[in-house]
Amino acid sequence: MNVPTSPKRLILIVDDDQLLLDFLGEVLGSSGYDILKASSAEQALQLIAQREPDLALLDIHMPGMNGLELAKQLHATSSVPFMFLSGRGDADAGKQAASYGAVGFLVKPVDEKHLMPAFTAGLARADEIRQLRRTELNLNAALAAGRETSLAVGLLMCKFQTDRNTAFEVLRDHARSNRRKVNEVADQLLAAEETLNSLHLAFSQRLKK
Numbered sequence: 001m002n003v004p005t006s007p008k009r010l011i012l013i014v015d016d017d018q019l020l021l022d023f024l025g026e027v028l029g030s031s032g033y034d035i036l037k038a039s040s041a042e043q044a045l046q047l048i049a050q051r052e053p054d055l056a057l058l059d060i061h062m063p064g065m066n067g068l069e070l071a072k073q074l075h076a077t078s079s080v081p082f083m084f085l086s087g088r089g090d091a092d093a094g095k096q097a098a099s100y101g102a103v104g105f106l107v108k109p110v111d112e113k114h115l116m117p118a119f120t121a122g123l124a125r126a127d128e129i130r131q132l133r134r135t136e137l138n139l140n141a142a143l144a145a146g147r148e149t150s151l152a153v154g155l156l157m158c159k160f161q162t163d164r165n166t167a168f169e170v171l172r173d174h175a176r177s178n179r180r181k182v183n184e185v186a187d188q189l190l191a192a193e194e195t196l197n198s199l200h201l202a203f204s205q206r207l208k209k
Helices: 018-030 041-050 067-077 091-099 112-145 147-160 164-177 182-208
Strands: 010-014 034-038 055-059 082-086 104-107
Touching: 010 018, 010 041, 018 034, 018 112, 034 041, 041 055, 041 067, 055 067, 055 112, 067 082, 082 112, 104 112, 112 164, 147 164, 147 182, 164 182
Parallel strands: 010 034, 010 055, 055 082, 082 104
Antiparallel strands: none
């Protein structure tokens, strides 16, 4: 029986320096990644339109549209995370990369010894950001599905002093384990809370007599 293998991670490298482009492609390719190479930002956008990579390495200084401009466009029109490549290893370049939402920063000349640790860390950070975005989208979709879910999440947050994501995840997991819809469990939770509040009022009135 053949065990299905997970697809390789796809990495896009964008640099107008052909020698560096080939070097990075060879190192990352030999490490098990699928590689796309572009010598300009315009070519990169064409490739991304066909298939979004898991991470893009962008040279900051390129003729035409530079890496920062490309990063702006990726941030506005896609969910592709990116690292920057720069020949200027000063503090200002690093701050500029961070301000554009980069998950990492590589300084030229790039050698294999420093490339892989920085690249691996950048890819891990990209995965974290992707998961956070996915969680937020799932949460927003669920909250938009019904008023009951939103109110139930708020109730759990107050009762257990937790954040919104955790409250929703607990509610969702409970619903799944009981093979029910989230809004159904939320409605039941709100009904139970209303009943408890009514009983609390009844007890208070009885004790006053």
